[in-house]
Amino acid sequence: MKYGEEPSNDSTRGEWSARQTDSMSRPGRTVPASFEQPALSRHSAVSGVFPEMLMEAVVSRSNMERAWARVRGNGGAPGPDGITIVEFIEWARPQWELITKQLLDGTYRPGPVRRVTIDKPDGGERQLGIPNVLDRLIQQAIQQVLTPLFDPKFSESSHGFRPQRSAHGAARQIQQTIRKGYRFIVDMDLSKFFDRVQHDVLMSRIARKVIDKRVLGLIGKYLRAGVVVEGVLHATTEGTPQGGPLSPLLANIVLDDLDKELEHRGLPFVRYADDFVIFTKSLRSAQRVFHSVSRYLTDHLRLVVNSEKSRVVDADGVEFLGFVFKGRRATINVSSKNVSKFKRRIKELTGRSWGVSMERRLSELRSYLRGWAGYFGLAAQLKLFDKLDQWIRRRIRMCYWKRWRYTRTRSRELMRLGVSRRQAIRHGKSRKGYWHMAKTIASGVGMTNKWLQEQGLVSLKSLWASLAPLR
Numbered sequence: 001m002k003y004g005e006e007p008s009n010d011s012t013r014g015e016w017s018a019r020q021t022d023s024m025s026r027p028g029r030t031v032p033a034s035f036e037q038p039a040l041s042r043h044s045a046v047s048g049v050f051p052e053m054l055m056e057a058v059v060s061r062s063n064m065e066r067a068w069a070r071v072r073g074n075g076g077a078p079g080p081d082g083i084t085i086v087e088f089i090e091w092a093r094p095q096w097e098l099i100t101k102q103l104l105d106g107t108y109r110p111g112p113v114r115r116v117t118i119d120k121p122d123g124g125e126r127q128l129g130i131p132n133v134l135d136r137l138i139q140q141a142i143q144q145v146l147t148p149l150f151d152p153k154f155s156e157s158s159h160g161f162r163p164q165r166s167a168h169g170a171a172r173q174i175q176q177t178i179r180k181g182y183r184f185i186v187d188m189d190l191s192k193f194f195d196r197v198q199h200d201v202l203m204s205r206i207a208r209k210v211i212d213k214r215v216l217g218l219i220g221k222y223l224r225a226g227v228v229v230e231g232v233l234h235a236t237t238e239g240t241p242q243g244g245p246l247s248p249l250l251a252n253i254v255l256d257d258l259d260k261e262l263e264h265r266g267l268p269f270v271r272y273a274d275d276f277v278i279f280t281k282s283l284r285s286a287q288r289v290f291h292s293v294s295r296y297l298t299d300h301l302r303l304v305v306n307s308e309k310s311r312v313v314d315a316d317g318v319e320f321l322g323f324v325f326k327g328r329r330a331t332i333n334v335s336s337k338n339v340s341k342f343k344r345r346i347k348e349l350t351g352r353s354w355g356v357s358m359e360r361r362l363s364e365l366r367s368y369l370r371g372w373a374g375y376f377g378l379a380a381q382l383k384l385f386d387k388l389d390q391w392i393r394r395r396i397r398m399c400y401w402k403r404w405r406y407t408r409t410r411s412r413e414l415m416r417l418g419v420s421r422r423q424a425i426r427h428g429k430s431r432k433g434y435w436h437m438a439k440t441i442a443s444g445v446g447m448t449n450k451w452l453q454e455q456g457l458v459s460l461k462s463l464w465a466s467l468a469p470l471r
Contacts, residue, residue: 079132129241160273161248182279377467
């Protein structure tokens with residue numbers, strides 16, 4: 001069946017204005033006044049919220065305001081209905097009262113998600129589902145209410161998509177565990193985890209803590225909402241599509257059973273979403289754990305273990321979340337794959353054919369370098385960062401050299417940088433390639449490191465040094 005046509009939208013830019021939020025707090029509002037005050041009894045882990053009234057907490061003014069701030073900040077493309085983040089407020093304002101009523105009485109029906117396929121670093125593909133902005137908002141509101149219910153009981157060895165936790169915490173825990181003498185690792189990969197989560201397994205685990213049937217029903221509707229692929233609506237009988245704000249929490253809820261099982265067995269492990277490693281001190285025990293955990297995942301959680309990517313490996317050189325752990329001290333390095341990926345991106349940003357201003361180029365480069373260093377700055381590799389700096393500076397000099405283009409321009413610009421007239425003219429007339437000249441013009445008082453810094457180029461080495469507390 002064909003998914004319906006995108007609605008026409010002549011709305012203007014808008015915000016979650018006082019007028020909008022006031023509509024939730026005026027006399028006759030659908031959110032009970034009791035939710036502005038703490039409940040006196042029978043309260044759940046969500047402060048001031050009755051367990052059977054979670055939906056009221058979901059639609060409360062304060063929760064929706066927080067959810068909207070998060071959704072708006074994340075941005076993103078529109079879902080199947082075509083409504084953008086900018087257009088959403090004007091679109092939603094006249095019907096928000098009805099939407100709230102539908103959520104409270106359990107009649108709200110989510111829209112399907114738009115299927116998008118992206119390439120994975122290992123050459124495979126990852127399927128993402130982009131919900132409508134309205135559904136992103138509602139999912140985020142649900143996630144904010146459910147997280148305090150579930151997260152406090154999650155394992156200390158679970159690090160993905162949790163408050164106050166990160167990939168760095170996972171990497172440090174791996175390092176500490178290896179240093180304790182755990183020399184073998186069960187490295188397991190779940191095949192298309194997000195696409196294969198069984199709805200009944202997931203819902204049964206949510207129902208352990210959520211008794212509000214409206215919330216349970218709404219989550220179930222989101223799981224079954226369907227996906228639009230090239231204009232055609234397909235049913236979803238399993239999986240929780242990546243791309244929605246609720247999916248990471250649902251993944252942690254499903255895999256929390258695995259965490260508890262491993263803790264019960266006394267097995268050290270580290271998990272980040274659906275990526276996890278289990279530690280043992282002998283090869284034989286690692287092999288035994290591999291088979292028993294595979295059976296547990298298949299029989300109890302009905303998940304599929306990727307036999308091609310799951311294996312028992314030596315702790316020396318194990319790769320996890322883009323890091324490689326070397327030696328008995330488990331020194332943290334950047335994986336070669338991620339170094340290669342980094343260089344490919346730098347080549348895109350410094351490509352001679354990218355016809356943008358140097359200001360724009362350097363701005364994009366600064367943003368990427370800071371993000372990359374912020375993540376991989378955990379690695380103890382000063383030499384790598386220094387080497388990459390040298391390479392980046394040479395590529396930027398190449399961009400300038402191509403930009404100047406003509407002999408007269410090149411000579412004039414070099415003289416402005418303090419190069420002697422004779423030397424500037426000689427360099428300007430050179431017929432050697434851009435890459436060669438990018439090294440030549442760095443000498444003396446030409447395009448020095450200091451000058452590049454003044455133009456806005458940031459240094460990976462400096463960023464690495466500033467992140468020393470991480471290490």
